[in-house]
Amino acid sequence: MGSTPSQKLLAETLGTALLLAVVIGSGIMAERLSGGNVAIALLANTLATVGGLYILIELFGPISGAHFNPAVSLVMAARGHLPWSMLAPYVALQLVGAMLGAWLAHAMFDMSLLQWSTKVRSGTGQWLAEGVATFGLLLVILRAPASRVAAMVAAYIGSAYWFTASTSFANPAAAFGRMFSDSFAGIAPGSVPGFVVAELLGAGLAVLVHRQLRPLPTQ
Numbered sequence: 001m002g003s004t005p006s007q008k009l010l011a012e013t014l015g016t017a018l019l020l021a022v023v024i025g026s027g028i029m030a031e032r033l034s035g036g037n038v039a040i041a042l043l044a045n046t047l048a049t050v051g052g053l054y055i056l057i058e059l060f061g062p063i064s065g066a067h068f069n070p071a072v073s074l075v076m077a078a079r080g081h082l083p084w085s086m087l088a089p090y091v092a093l094q095l096v097g098a099m100l101g102a103w104l105a106h107a108m109f110d111m112s113l114l115q116w117s118t119k120v121r122s123g124t125g126q127w128l129a130e131g132v133a134t135f136g137l138l139l140v141i142l143r144a145p146a147s148r149v150a151a152m153v154a155a156y157i158g159s160a161y162w163f164t165a166s167t168s169f170a171n172p173a174a175a176f177g178r179m180f181s182d183s184f185a186g187i188a189p190g191s192v193p194g195f196v197v198a199e200l201l202g203a204g205l206a207v208l209v210h211r212q213l214r215p216l217p218t219q
Contacts, residue, residue, distance in 0.1 A: 003063045005086065011064035012090055013097040015056050019068050020101025020177040021108075022052035027184035028109050041184060046161040054154035061150065069171040070094055071134055071203040072141060078207070091173075098177025106181065117179050117186030121166060126191075127198040129164035134202030135209075136160060137170045142210045172196045 003011070026048030030041040060066040065082070067073045070091040076082040082090065103113045136156055144152040160168035169175050169187070175195045178187045187195065 005089075008064040008086070009089055009093050011060040012067060013093040013100075015060040015064070015066055016068040016094045016097030016173055016177075017101035017104065019053060019056055020098045020174065021104045022056075022101075023049050023174065024102050024178065024181045024183055024185045025105035025108055026052075028105060028111070031184040042161065042167065045185065046158050049161070050154045050158035053157060054150050057150035057153060064090075066150075068094060068097075068173065069137075070173055071138065071171065071199050074200070075138055075142075075203055075207055094173040095176050098173040099180055102177045102180040105183075111183075115180065115182045117182045117188050119182070119186045119191075120188045121191040122194060125165045127194050129166035130169060130195050130198035131202035131205070133160045133164045133166065133168040133170040134199040135206045138203045138206035139210060142206065143213070143216060166195070169195055170199060170202075172199055175199070 023045070027041070027045045030044035030048075034041040034044065056068070057066040060068075065076065067076065067082075067090065073082060073087055073090045073094070077084050077087045105111075106113050106115070137153065137160075140152050140156045141149065157168055157170065160170065169178070172195075175187055175192045178185055179189045179192050180186075
């Protein structure tokens with residue numbers, strides 16, 4: 001028996017909240033323990049994100065598809081894998097979950113719940129990096145064997161933390177949630193629109209390239 005709409009929406013809210021708690025919380029912990037070594041902090045943040053993302057996809061994938069990402073939900077709706085009537089609720093609750101995840105991370109580390117990031121992430125290189133990060137993520141999602149999606153997505157995001165100048169948000173909900181945290185993983189609110197536009201363009205390009213590649217083998 002398939003999941004009900006309410007179960008799907010709950011899974012997307014919880015999954016996105018936990019993902020942002022992992023990203024932001026591990027960033028806070030890494031920054032506190034790294035003694036000012038940004039490379040070590042980023043490495044710790046990466047490892048926690050890879051593990052957390054893999055688990056969350058495995059856990060919530062059978063319920064909602066484990067999108068946790070408006071760009072993914074938009075592509076899935078365009079491809080007929082998500083009813084258009086569910087797109088707006090998915091995106092809305094992904095955004096709510098992202099904000100709640102930031103607040104949860106703050107609460108766990110005894111930080112002020114309500115804050116805005118002051119970390120500016122802007123410029124052509126950052127926007128190109130986000131386009132590349134999201135392009136790769138969607139291409140992996142569209143072409144990975146179903147049994148290996150979780151591992152391949154987590155591995156790709158882990159690598160993209162290091163090969164992209166933006167540290168691979170690749171997710172409009174993540175950009176939204178991270179603007180509520182003035183921490184290692186934060187992004188200033190004024191930088192968010194540029195990231196979101198780049199992410200959506202990257203996702204669209206991934207769909208076009210996917211269509212041009214050879215059909216996938218039977219899985």
